[in-house]
Amino acid sequence: MANLKDIRKRISSVKSTQQITKAMQMVAASKLKKAKDSVVQARPYAIKMGDVLASLAVRVKPGKHPLLERRDEKKIELLVITSDRGLCGGFNTNVIKAADSFMKEKGEGSEEILLSVIGRKARDHYRRRDWEFKTEELNSGTADFSQAESIGRTIIDRYVEGETDAVYVAFTEFKSAMTQNIVVKRLLPLEPKMLAEDEIPVEYLYEPSEDVLLADIIPRHIYTQVFSMLLESIASEHGSRMTAMDSATKNASEMTAKLTLLYNRARQAAITTELMEIVSGAEALN
Amino acid sequence: MESDKIRLKIASPYREVLDVEVDEVIAPGEEGQFGVLPGHTPFLTTVSVGQLTYRQGSQLKHVAVSHGYAEVEYYKMIVLLDAAELPDDIDLDRAEKARLRAEGRLAEISLEDKDYFEELAALDRAMNRITVAKI
Structure with a gap:
């Protein structure tokens, strides 16, 4: 029979853990709300940007811009987006798993893979496996457009210089607090949205010329995409943490209930033994 | 869609800043200011740092804008900007x-x-x- 004092200690430790997980869950819930709002608010800009690009791209030959040009995928860059902090269930592990299987699939050919990471978790994971990073950034938990811009710029530079032939991103797409999809998306070369067959592109006046505009808009479109991936990843992180902490809190409640039962039983047993001893002692005196 | 107003939308990467019905827009293009009235022909241009002014009736309102793009299509105008701020903000x-x-x-x-x-x-x-x- 377990020692009464030990059980009491266990109970209080489980209870204090529960307080922590409960607090983390509530913090994650409020952060999730904010992150979700930023995802939703950032959408009009991103969608419109894609539309403008599509309407421009149909008018310009694919060879006109290096970022639209397709090459044989010999050197592939993979950008892995994770969080800095843990305690969010399988969030980071899942992204890393998807990244690993992507690399395995692509690595079987003659392709060379270059790695870039955002977030401490991915960085630590791959550093332990002796990877070198092209780009290495932390993920502070709030997306910043200028950060997305600088990341996007280095990715574009490498692509234009021929250091990479394609760029993919492994990140978590935000659907809702409960569902998140881990996806590996191609960032470069760019594939502008095609107009439907019966859709007639609107004839625009351009100022400056369409080539100049296109050259200006394409990089910006990449930054926007990186930015929205960051936003989605952050929202997913909070969602994932919220669910993980919620179930941790529930588990802690269950654990306390079990331990309390155990404790009461042990206490009862101790009392019974003690009574028996007294009774038998008294009997012996008579 | 025939109309005597322009639907003006202004968005920055972070959020949609403005979505209003206006009578006229004057925006700072890279190659000089340009004005937009309802029914303007489709037009795509870059916007540079400056003031975007729009008129509702006889009221003029201003927005501080930075680099971006403006797309005009007859009765709507969409402006995508790095940053846009309303005077109150x-x-x-x-x-x-x-x-x-x-x-x-x-x-x-x-x-x-x-x-x-x-x-x-x-x-x-x-x-x-x-x-x-x-x-």
């Missing part, structure tokens, strides 16, 4: 501080310095904010 103190900071830096560095144009642009943005806030 501008923190005058902060803008004033940014202006002083940029001016200080500009006084120190020479024209050849690679940061010169960045600082100049920062000054430009700060001045622009101040002007819009004071209108």
